[in-house]
Amino acid sequence: MGRAVGDGIVLTGKFPGKLRNRLSTAIGRHFSPREVILRSDGKIKYVRLSTRIQLAGLVVLGGIAVLTLATSIGLALQQVNQHGRDIAVREAEGAYTGLLAEVSNYFAQFKDSTERLSDDEAYLLGLSGEDAGTRLAADDPLRQIATQIEGPTPLADGEGLARDVKKQDPLRDKLRESLKNRLLAFDADLKKIAARNQSLTNQIAGLKAEIRTIEGDRRRMAVERSELTALLEQSRKSNTELTGQVGDLSNRLAALQRQHDVATDKVARLTQQVEGLQGELTVAQARNVDLSRQVAQTQAALATVVAQRNALQLGRADLARTVDDLRAKVAAVQEQQANFVASVTERTRNSLEDMEKTVAMTGLSVDALLAAAEDASINKGGPFLPAPENAEDETEQKLLASVATLDDEVARWEKLQVVLRSVPLAAPVDHYYVSSGFGSRVDPFNGKRARHEGLDLVGSLRSDVLATAPGTVVTAGWKGSYGRMVEIDHGMGIVTVYAHLDSISVKVGDVVGYRQVVGKLGSTGRSSGPHVHYEVRYNEKPLDPMGFLKAGRYVFKG
Template identity: 30%
Template sequence: MAGWLRRLERLSIRRRTLAEFFPEREFHYRTEGRVRYFVLSSRAQAGLCAIFALAVSWSIFATFYFVSFDGVLQEKNRELAMARKSERELMGEVLRFNSRFKDLTENIARSRAELLRVAGGAHDFKPGSTDHLSPAERQKLAESMAAFKALSQSWQDLNAKSSKLEGELKALAQEVEISLGEQTKLRVDRDKLTAQLRDMGEQLAASRATNERLLADIEQGKFFKKERDAFSARIRTLDEEVQSLRSASARMRQRAEAKVEEEKGLRRERDALAGRVRALEDELTAMRASQERLVENLFDRSKKGVADLERVVAMTGLDIDRMIGTKGRGGPQVEAKYTEDETLNERVSDLRRRLERWQSLQTAVKNLPLVAPLGEYRLASGFGGRRDPFTGRWAAHNGIDMAVQAGTPIQATGPGTVVLTGWHGGYGWMVEVDHGMGVRTRYAHMQSILAEKGQKVEVGTKIGLVGSSGRSSGPHLHYEILIDGKAVDPTNFLTAGRYVLKR
């Protein structure tokens, strides 16, 4: 019994510790006006943390294993290179020994022929046949016999050397076979290590993807926590309002009971109504002041927003009023007197007009080509006059040249419609996009076109690849911006785009 109690106590301590580190959390969310929530238990939170820790550990282990196997693979490659070098050296020695063996064989053959020739003369010699020879002939015969013995000895020595060389050649052949076997084994080991390294790379990529998903889940959990806190605050506010309504209901109940007393009750009711009127007047005054502050705040914000967008449009050199189509207004000036409410209404009307202008400017700026058509590039030629790269004479340049590697993707710099594609003389392969409001962009000297005429494009849509078609001296993108058919400096639009990103 005591053992069970101790186990229950330890289990209770573990649960309290788990609840302390991972308290139960409720996540509230709203869908179609209805508030729902779900509960994330302590065990689920601990499990998510454990999975996250396991994924991080596996990523670290996989990275270390990947790096370690890369070193082993490099070592095996070095061993394989040394084995190949040793093989080449052994083959060189085999060729040299074959040459020496061939020379010795030829020497043996010549010596053997000489020996046979001398031996033939010796076989014809008979004892006692030297009696008729002169002393000089006898001396020559003795020298021939001595030469015969020397040649016999040389022939035996050459046979011994030949046998020794044959043994050395067999040993070298065995060493070559062993070296080839080791080379084959090293190649097999290298293939195995390469396969293991590839598997580790795939496992590392999978671990990184799992890690990113877990991080996204954690970020989503933080977002749900913020939403839950906001909903909790809203619920507390609603509870306070309910309590206030209950208090008001209790006061009304007391007031109804007090009506039994005629004059005294009526007096109290009149006083209460007077106080209520004063409170309502104060509340109305406070509400009007709050509305005025809200309108002024929105007016200031819209004023700043309109000023920022007008500054962006001014950077591009466009006519703001023509671009957004400002409506004309006018008439005789008549002084008017307004009440406080009428003044507020007039201010609200001004705010509405400013917000409409702000929205129109936002729509216009959204459709302007404010993004660079390339991610990274070098400005090879600016807008305006320059020396022609082919003739060397001064000539007009209606765009900018962006130098970059051939085949680099070209992206649309703003939303619009492709109105022109194909080959256009000196422009080479070209695409033209209409962004509305009289604004068009051209992309020339392409290697290939990825867009079609009539296609709707957005910012970042790939419309072609950088090339050197048409009248071009090298791979680059010729980028033009036209306002009502007139070329303008694209760098103004790029500067305005960078200003928008900073804001």
């Protein structure tokens, strides 16, 4: 027996002191009180498992195990008894079968004896000379033998008696005596067989009764066996369920133990964190003392800064007056700059008008050439200087507007400079006169009206023929009625042609400069005398070169 003391169990009753102490120590060691931590929906619950609860659970599990074991042993014993009874039934059935075989054997022996008697009767009758007509008409051989032994039935008249007496002789008497003895012996055998048969019948009846008893027991045992099987199956199911419950409880206990270990680790870590925080608090307190000292120093420095600020505020008025004077001077400078920019813009605009007028004299479209120059990706560069977002006064706004206008005019001027460098404004020879102009004319060879797509410039034979603008040689060689010909691409769709040359000084792919010699004046091809046939084409369309020569004279004159 035992009683609970605190969280443990103390054994009392008739136990020796040492044994009681050992049991109490073992129970306390293996079934010490435990706390299970359950966490659900952010809440933590503690379930306390005392020593008594653990022992009660162990007793319940042990009782279930003992009950299951006892049920299994009882069922096994019943199966052993049933097996013994089955063996006894099979032995009784074997004995019954043996008795039936023995009875069949006796009946066979009886049949053999009867057949032998019939044979003996036939043999004796044959010896006595009787025929079949004098034998009795009885169907049973035993009755015939009895009739022969006891004698024939007395006849009603004396004639039959006389005939029977007449036939008797000594041999027949001997045979009759012998048959009588044999019948007596056979009768004794029949009595023995009958007694044996009665004994066997009694044994068979007893065996049948015992078999019926065994069958009843067997049926009863089968019912009991079915009931025990059902009970065992139910016990097995209960055992399985209990085993599953025990497994679940074990798993839950293991999980709770793991949770307890985790909680213990967390408590240890929290304890370490608290100790660390206490150390940090000590350090923070020390730093607080230092910060207090630094705050005092900062306050002293702030007082010094305030004094300096007051001194600076006193000089701020003087600085404001100085700034106003500087702003007035800057405004005057900006006004001068605006006037200068306006003057430069006007001069640039005048130069642009002259340049546009020059290009217009050639018959080319200024806007088309400027667009072509823009597409030619003129190189640009320079540092990025962001424009001011807003001007402080009207003078600065005026200056910025003038600068923007000047930028636009200068950009257009630069593009026109590129265009003019590509426009052939000079003559291909230094000394010449025009023998045939551009357009319709009378052909010098057949006298018919013909279209002339260039100018015929007459000069000295083998004098220099010059490039009228920078460009790239795209044709250099003989070309049909043109004779020796040079074709130069100046960009932006402008091409010049120099034909009837005496010789050629360049080759295809050469980059030639302004007024560079490309050949010698001659009279090759379909030509009536020394001259250079000069053409200007724009986008493969022939233009009058005279307009270009006039524009060149205008430029060079200016």
